[in-house]
Amino acid sequence: MAAVTALRSSCRAAGRLVCIHRVRSCSSIRFIKSKYVCVFDKSAFKFSHQQRLFRTSAVSHGQIVQFKLSDIGEGITEVTVKEWYIKEGDSVSQFDSICEVQSDKASVTITSRYDGIIRKLHYNLDEIAYVGKPLVDIEIDASKGVAPEEDVVETPPMSHEEHTHQEIKGHKTLATPAVRRLAMENNIKLSEVVGTGKDNRILKEDILNYLAKQTGAILPPSPKAEIIPPLPKSETVPAAPKDKAHKIPVPFSRPVVFSGKDKTEPITGFHKAMVKTMSAALKIPHFGYCDEIDLTQLVQLREELKPLAQVRGVKLSFMPFFIKAASLGLLQYPVLNASLDESCQNVTYKASHNIGVAMDTEQGLIVPNVKNVQVCSVFEIASELNRLQSLGSAGQLGTNDLTGGTFTLSNIGTIGGTYAKPVILPPEVAIGALGKIQVLPRFNGKGEVFKAQIMNVSWSADHRIIDGATMARFSNLWKSYLENPASMLLDLK
Amino acid sequence: MVLQSSLKNCLQLSCIFRTPKAGFRSTTSGGLIIQSVSNDVYQNLAVEDWIHDHMNLDNLRVLFLWRNSPAVVIGRHQNPWQECNLRLLRQKNIKLARRKSGGGTVYHDLGNINLTFFTTRKKYERMENLKLVVKALKALRPQLDVRVTERYDILLDRQYKISGTAAKLGRTTAYHHCTLLCNADKRVLSSVLKSPYNGIKSNATPSVPASVKNLFEEDPSLTCEMLLDAIAEEYAMQHQIDHRITLINPADETLLPGINNKTKELQTWEWVYGKTPKFSVSTCFNMFYKDTVLDIKVDMDVKHGRIEVCNIDLPEQWLPPALCSELVKSLTGSKFCPNETAALVATLLRVCPQDDELHSRWNLLCENMIMLM
Secondary structure (H helix, E strand, O other): OHHHHHHHHHHHHHOOOOOHHHHHHOOOOOOOOOOOOOOOOHHHOOHHHHHHHOOOOOOOOOEEEEEEOOOOOOOOOEEEEEEEOOOOOOEEOOOOEEEEEEEOOEEEEEEOOOOEEEEEEOOOOOOEEEOOOEEEEEEEOOOOOOOOOOOOOOOOOOOOOOOOOOOOOOOOOOEOHHHHHHHHHOOOOHHHOOOOOHHHOEOHHHHHHHHHHHHOOOOOOOOOOOOOOOOOOOOOOOOOOOOOOOOOOOOOOOOOOOOOOOOOOOOOHHHHHHHHHHHHHHOOOEEEEEEEEEOHHHHHHHHHHHHHHHHOOOOOOOHHHHHHHHHHHHHHOHHHHEEEOOOOOOEEEOOOOOEEEOEEOOOOEEOOEEOOHHHOOHHHHHHHHHHHHHHHHHOOOOHHHHOOOOEEEEOHHHOOOOOOOOOOOOOOOEEEEEOOOEEEEEEOOOOOEEEEEEEEEEEEEEOOOOOHHHHHHHHHHHHHHHHOOHHHHHHOO | OOOEEOHHHHHHHHHHOOOOOOOOOOOOOOEEEEEEOOOOHHHHHHHHHHHHHHOOOOOOEEEEEEOOOOEEEEOOOOOHHHHOOHHHHHHOOOEEEEOOOOOOOEEEOOOEEEEEEEEEHHHOOHHHHHHHHHHHHHHHOOOOOEEEOOOOOEEEOOOEEEEOEEEEEOOOEEEEEEEEEOOOOHHHHHHHOOOOOOOEEEOOOOOOOOOEOOHHHHOOOOOHHHHHHHHHHHHHHHOOOOOOEEEEOOOOOOOOOOHHHHHHHHHOHHHHOOOOOOEEEEEEEEEEEOOEEEEEEEEEEEEOOEEEEEEEEOOOOOOOHHHHHHHHHHHOOOEOOHHHHHHHHHHHHOOOOOOHHHHHHHHHHHHHHHHOO
16 A cells, blocks of 8 residues: 555646556555546556556546436337537536437437436437437546446445444435535535525535525624624534633634626627617607605596596506696697607608607516507506507517607606616607605695695706796696696697 | 325425435335426426436436416427417417427326326336326227327327327436327417518427327317326326326425426526527518618527527618617627617617617517517
């Protein structure tokens, strides 16, 4: 064995693979399972192998095993490879899924028998694979050896408190060798850990979760010796700080394990288009104008009208009122329903009030619009909104509904918030964001405090063609229509 | 008569499922019959998946009975665009699901019953299961001419398919499931299972169309409940187990821990559409614009449900080339999905020159593109 030790230390120093012929000469030595030596069958000791396997890297070098496609049952001899779950170079653990094959209406998941690295895939997608022939080549970690074909039986953990061997009655716990080592190092009985992997396999995360539960939140002792850290829940916790009178805090040596990783995804499709639009929107010089609206009367009116609309099959929210009031305001201030061309040479005053309503869907923000609000009644607007909302939630909005908007209202208040800073959607020049309706105390004309339904509105407008005064006046008009809904009757067309 | 036990009995199931404790206790010897109380296709498929992943079936076999509200279920490696009329599905609010087993596309509604036979991998035997079903049917109505074919279908009167089969094999467990048409809506069935999409080239498993018939048409006294009971009875007799059916709620997280995650995963776009094997779409269509008819040619490669390569052949100058290339660039990498595309093109239009003529041409082209999805 001395020769072996000498061998090991020499290779550590050199950081290279040991020459195989040296091992051959020590025939009395059993297979050395050191990291730098290849594990071979005696028959595989061939001089020619040396050349191929001599590497200068310190990567562990293992045996390549051909993993054959096992019997599918029902006398099936060939299957079609439909999906690979791994690619060459990936590392796999025992029981990880390797691929999906299909044969005659049966889909079969092939799992790995070994821990190791995939070195070769023998088939491409849609090729026919044969039972009994190699499916993939796996390079097995030399230090771990070839895993047995049966389920791994748990070995009892060694504890420094000298637990006697636990008797586990014929229980098979699934865990990879790496996980078992981790459990052993932390004196954990695998039978007490809940496995969350496939077939209840115990994963590394399960061991860590178990540990976290066992130790609880143990704080390092503070400089003041009087503060006692909370007691650990079980005795199996290793090395709780014993000397509490110590003035210098001993940092707790349990490693913090955070297995989160950064994830990078390309921006595609709809989001890419949004990036473009928002970048264009940034070029518009925005100014904001905010106000609060007392909707007490409108709330009452809506309560009265809701059942009438229901009878006609339409759900009446506040939006149809907001939209119609906005359209009435746009009749007085048409510049807010305009569009500036790219060179900023011309302003086009749009005749139709196609008022967009921002909707939050699975895709993200989409803005379908109600066409020609200037000639629609509040009821018609409500019914159109219903149609757009049901199409939106079913993901079936067409391009016609999504294009042609001239002015936008965003009811962010349904989610929450009071004031906002909305971004104008080109080619429009103005946008309004509506906050949530809150019940707040206000003073009335007589100086009395009453309960008011208050909603905040935040407008943004293109300062190149719209000035603050115009925006303020439009907002006041819109506000007056909503605070006193009866006044809308005078101007409705 | 088969007794239906209450939900309380479900708690017994927790003993049969794998627990981390040493060994496991089995309260039923050899077999279990369970029925889902839900008609949601995703929940029911999730139960199948859960049993496949978490139950130890070394000494146990399970029969799972379930029915779904209208849904189209495609096989693991199929292409939904090739198999069904997605537009019609969306219109009629019929769900689309991709199961984990192989095989072809089927239409489910409450007039169709689903049977899943769970066993250990070594005892996977589809013929035996189907023969059991035929035996049960014959016991119920001896005059029925039903038989099993080599393709694992069940035929009525030697020509009409009343049952289709699919299977999934894992490392230690396997399941075989099949449908059984009792009283399904045949009109909807044939209309949704006809794909209107042209020019699709794919290696996905194609379905084999067949004429179908409902058992109800053969014998109007038959109902789904009767069929379920008869099959459960036969299963219990053949495997010498308790014939009582245990009801299962697929939303019960305490009984089936992790089930809600499985249900959610089955509904994601990435699973239903994204798992489609790579395919290409090569098609031409005519566009009618004012007084002219335009010939448009579109070629697209779709991988993982996303457009990898996109090529649109338009008459020169009909749309400004910059705009055209912008459309193609934006579509590349985007989902092959009408909703996503509609949102995408509408958003892109905002940064185009504001010209009504241009807008109407753009909208026309995009509407036609969306029709392909």
